[in-house]
Amino acid sequence: MDPESVEDVTKKMVEDIKPDFIIYVGPNPAAPGPKKAREILSQSGIPTIIIGDAPGLRVKDEMEQQGLGYIIVKCDPMIGARREFLDPVEMALFNADVIRVVAGTGALRIVQEAIDKVIDAIKEGKEPELPRIVINEEKAVEAMEFTNPYAKVKAMAAFVIAEKVGDVDVKGCFMTKEAEKYIPIVASAHEMLRYAAKLVDEARELEKAMDAVSRKPHSTEGKRLSKKALMEKPQ
Amino acid sequence: MDPESVEDVTKKMVEDIKPDFIIYVGPNPAAPGPKKAREILSQSGIPTIIIGDAPGLRVKDEMEQQGLGYIIVKCDPMIGARREFLDPVEMALFNADVIRVVAGTGALRIVQEAIDKVIDAIKEGKEPELPRIVINEEKAVEAMEFTNPYAKVKAMAAFVIAEKVGDVDVKGCFMTKEAEKYIPIVASAHEMLRYAAKLVDEARELEKAMDAVSRKPHSTEGKRLSKKALMEKPQ
Amino acid sequence: MDPESVEDVTKKMVEDIKPDFIIYVGPNPAAPGPKKAREILSQSGIPTIIIGDAPGLRVKDEMEQQGLGYIIVKCDPMIGARREFLDPVEMALFNADVIRVVAGTGALRIVQEAIDKVIDAIKEGKEPELPRIVINEEKAVEAMEFTNPYAKVKAMAAFVIAEKVGDVDVKGCFMTKEAEKYIPIVASAHEMLRYAAKLVDEARELEKAMDAVSRKPHSTEGKRLSKKALMEKPQ
Amino acid sequence: MDPESVEDVTKKMVEDIKPDFIIYVGPNPAAPGPKKAREILSQSGIPTIIIGDAPGLRVKDEMEQQGLGYIIVKCDPMIGARREFLDPVEMALFNADVIRVVAGTGALRIVQEAIDKVIDAIKEGKEPELPRIVINEEKAVEAMEFTNPYAKVKAMAAFVIAEKVGDVDVKGCFMTKEAEKYIPIVASAHEMLRYAAKLVDEARELEKAMDAVSRKPHSTEGKRLSKKALMEKPQ
Amino acid sequence: MDPESVEDVTKKMVEDIKPDFIIYVGPNPAAPGPKKAREILSQSGIPTIIIGDAPGLRVKDEMEQQGLGYIIVKCDPMIGARREFLDPVEMALFNADVIRVVAGTGALRIVQEAIDKVIDAIKEGKEPELPRIVINEEKAVEAMEFTNPYAKVKAMAAFVIAEKVGDVDVKGCFMTKEAEKYIPIVASAHEMLRYAAKLVDEARELEKAMDAVSRKPHSTEGKRLSKKALMEKPQ
Amino acid sequence: MDPESVEDVTKKMVEDIKPDFIIYVGPNPAAPGPKKAREILSQSGIPTIIIGDAPGLRVKDEMEQQGLGYIIVKCDPMIGARREFLDPVEMALFNADVIRVVAGTGALRIVQEAIDKVIDAIKEGKEPELPRIVINEEKAVEAMEFTNPYAKVKAMAAFVIAEKVGDVDVKGCFMTKEAEKYIPIVASAHEMLRYAAKLVDEARELEKAMDAVSRKPHSTEGKRLSKKALMEKPQ
Ligand SMILES: [Mg+2]
Ligand SMILES: [Mg+2]
Ligand SMILES: [Mg+2]
Ligand SMILES: [Mg+2]
Ligand SMILES: [Mg+2]
Ligand SMILES: [Mg+2]
Ligand SMILES: [Mg+2]
Numbered sequence A, B, C, D, E, F: 001m002d003p004e005s006v007e008d009v010t011k012k013m014v015e016d017i018k019p020d021f022i023i024y025v026g027p028n029p030a031a032p033g034p035k036k037a038r039e040i041l042s043q044s045g046i047p048t049i050i051i052g053d054a055p056g057l058r059v060k061d062e063m064e065q066q067g068l069g070y071i072i073v074k075c076d077p078m079i080g081a082r083r084e085f086l087d088p089v090e091m092a093l094f095n096a097d098v099i100r101v102v103a104g105t106g107a108l109r110i111v112q113e114a115i116d117k118v119i120d121a122i123k124e125g126k127e128p129e130l131p132r133i134v135i136n137e138e139k140a141v142e143a144m145e146f147t148n149p150y151a152k153v154k155a156m157a158a159f160v161i162a163e164k165v166g167d168v169d170v171k172g173c174f175m176t177k178e179a180e181k182y183i184p185i186v187a188s189a190h191e192m193l194r195y196a197a198k199l200v201d202e203a204r205e206l207e208k209a210m211d212a213v214s215r216k217p218h219s220t221e222g223k224r225l226s227k228k229a230l231m232e233k234p235q
């Protein structure tokens, strides 16, 4: 979205809809559109969390000064945004792999916990303490509470590979001109991600081998429950 | 969302935002919320496509009578919506597998084509002909234009397995009471889907073995281009 | 075999050989040949168990009225009996996959137990109580006594996929005329089964990861023994 | 079966049933039971083919002198016939792997061709020329008419591994006394076979990657047809 | 080796053995031991090629000024040299994976070509032109002459992952003190490498699917030949 | 190396360098070159261990009479030394697979232990007792101290397959003349080894599933430590 559209939508959100709190999710929080959005959100006084990818690191301090919360998900890489790969099927498969990595490594669980805390505070009528988190491989796997240590390190490995995918796609999209060069670069990034997703699957299967997959569903009242053995009730 | 929320949002859409056309995506178009939405959308006169999953088959004729377009994606199964599995990580992994199946079998491409046609018509100032499509395995793989016939039949196999996942999840969620019975049923449905996703991956790798992965990115003007050899330009 | 041949063979069995009890195994117990056989077997007074696949469900009650025992194995699907696939290699590979599913899910163990009971009764000079069992995924995995719950649900998933293979092969063999349509349908059914067999293998490997593969060999006296740890003696 | 039972059954076959020709299939044609059977079959004058496994090599010349045809399938290994592994599920899985190897390497096709020739001769009223074949890896893969040379060599590799399984099982069953020693030996033989079966699958998938799986179904008249491309008619 | 041992061995080499040319292979050409060796080799006047890993990049210019040839193999990562992982089995498996990546991506072929050229020059009595090459993923895959473009990009992906392994091991070995932190880091690096090696295998299998594996054996006279189809003679 | 070169190098070693003890590693200790080396080493009086592959079995007694120690590694097969396969990439990949098998089955650990003992003796000023070991599958896996019995039997299976690879390569290299015959034989041997290496990986993953990978690093003082749980310190 161009900056104007972002401005329109964001204003509508803070002026018309006026929600209790806002989660803004999108790539590169440092880009012009998101920058505009952050200004509006900051001035609105509505508690806001910006969820973004690695390029957002550059405006980490700025977001803190703006009074915004943020979660930077380092294992959510930029796609290979070259026309050859902007096929909806290719993009969907890439995103499926990203989701697998973000979810299976535990990064998603940090997001879940952060949002839960804000909701809890608001429910209790308190000012929510906004999260300011850069999710790296160590934090992700800690949140996932792996039982098998090899499951944990495989998830870390997957995280690091996925993070690197972003660098390779940046090289293919912004630092290489000739199609004969950037096509293999971008395609190799997507193959890397495919393998990161496979590693995540292998990690989860190791947890299954120990009947120790961690699951944290919410109770009817919205409390975060927890279970590990498949047949046990969440508590 | 409860029917009232759906009503609010849908009215806002047709009365305030008044877009050129509307794509409504969600599970079970036959449920009370979506039913309400369909009524409002039908009366709005704005060209609308309902994209839904298998339970939508029951209101296929009704949607046609309402003047709505529809696309029923049979390989998009209901998740195992039992508390034990409503863990965000589990749900995200399930959805990653669904995306892989919907994209890799070609179902997504039918959606892409249908929306492209409506956009083209609107751009040319014509009344768009609304799609009325039930995506089954044959139609999906035809749209994907596989080169290797085994890639095609593996994609069909994945589609059928994914479709069956929905039946098993319905059994686990609505037809079985005891946790000790529904937990294995739902868990087995999720394992089925994981394998459907693997089959899709195997199908795509077969296409790679022939350097014949079909990609259909849009040109700058929004025209749908096409390519098969990795190194060739989309045309 | 045509009904006459079946009649010949079955008569020879009940009139000449006159065994203590009879196990009749074959596809579709409802078809003309098997129907004839069932009549002869029923009238012979020799205790008989019919082992068949899903189409046998239609004559379940009839078999009970005939005083026959039966075991319907729902995960034993019809092959894709189109000329293109009636290659001995293709058929053998299909059957290898079926065997893997029937054995690894536990369906075979139900058959083993049922026959063991009849033999025990006859040995003791008692009238055997004939089994009347429809093997579905729940009964199969219960008989297999899985230790790892994910091994169990993967076996259930494999069972359900194999069962569905039969539906797809019926569609390809009896409901579709054109070769260009039925070939992909049948081929996709065989790919589905290949993946069901893979899932069974994955389930067994999970049991190995816990050193908990259930094995039930017979003792020299024909008693069914049991063991789980690889290095332990059957008991 | 003990020699007396074999004698009974074989006599019934040659004296009562008197078929046009006989195929005798079983392990170790050199053992006492099969030896007895071979004598009866030899004297009966009915054209007979003995199909057996590697131990049959010892009586190869004897069978020729007896006027019997034979096919020795070297990739059909003895099972690990120790009580610990005489679990029906284990045995069925072992046999599923054997079938996969025998079929997928092409060994089965040699059997198919040999029997077809005998049938053809008998149909034409001629004395059938009986096959005398020892199937090794080279002959097997030649019969399978692989297109991809790596598919062929993978099948050869699988054949050789399967053949070696027999040696290891002989060691575990006849040359090792202590359970703590023979259990791992037999278990390792079964793991070897599992991988031989996997290799066969990999070989077939390579042929699929080239759309070149060879299939040889019979025509309605019993003529052996042939096809390679999935979508083509057998000819 | 400590610098003194290196000095001893290197002096023995240049003063006693005095070969026609020297290939010095080892990790980190910038470290004290290799630095000493480079000085001696540089002064010896014997044509020398230093083959090293990524840390060697720091002394690239220095080596050129010393008149030394060099080949920096960026996909040859440092091992996780923490006591917990200095088990000979772990190290051997790590190195097996490194070899797979160095060989299968084509990096090894660049080394082969460079050494061949030096040998050719010396044979012809010419002063050899020493190679000065930093092997990155593009150069590696170019040397490997892949036929299938996906094989090529998978090899590139493997190269980049392997390169990243070095960074993670540096972090685990030199930048992290506590065992509870560095163990997972190092273990994750080794898992990354295991997957890089798998990707290389997948790449080679794709070439097999096209019967296009490039092989470059030497003729009896030491000429580098070339072949692609498995059954063809090298030429 | 030709016998003369071996003689030169070995003499230099025993006369000039005069180490405390010698480890001689190379293929076929029975060949002319190694035979010459063994004579020199035997006469030198320096404690020597010959590490070799299966053909060394022929000179086992001879080595004992020569006062030499030896370790015969039966799972270290001869490569397919036909020109078509003497491509450096192919050879490196073959060796990577060999390393994986030698290391992962435990064979390497026997070598490690044997050398450690000699070093310990020499350090203590004692005459070292030289090892005389033929490493077969049972000894290898015992040294590896597997926890999961299936990991152990998979390693045994891999060992036996790798051992068989040598036989097949001997057949392809020395007993077959025509390229059209030996190429598939050698290629099949390399495929067998690739699967042996895969099996070793599967074995190690099973140990990971139990968090029981055995690692035996040395302490700073050179003592052999041991650990199984990933996070524990070696002791
Ligand atoms: Mg993104
Ligand atoms: Mg859904
Ligand atoms: Mg059947
Ligand atoms: Mg059922
Ligand atoms: Mg057998
Ligand atoms: Mg290194
Ligand atoms: Mg690079």
Ligand SMILES: [Mg+2]
Binding pocket: F027, F076, F077, F078, F079
């Ligand atoms: Mg060697």
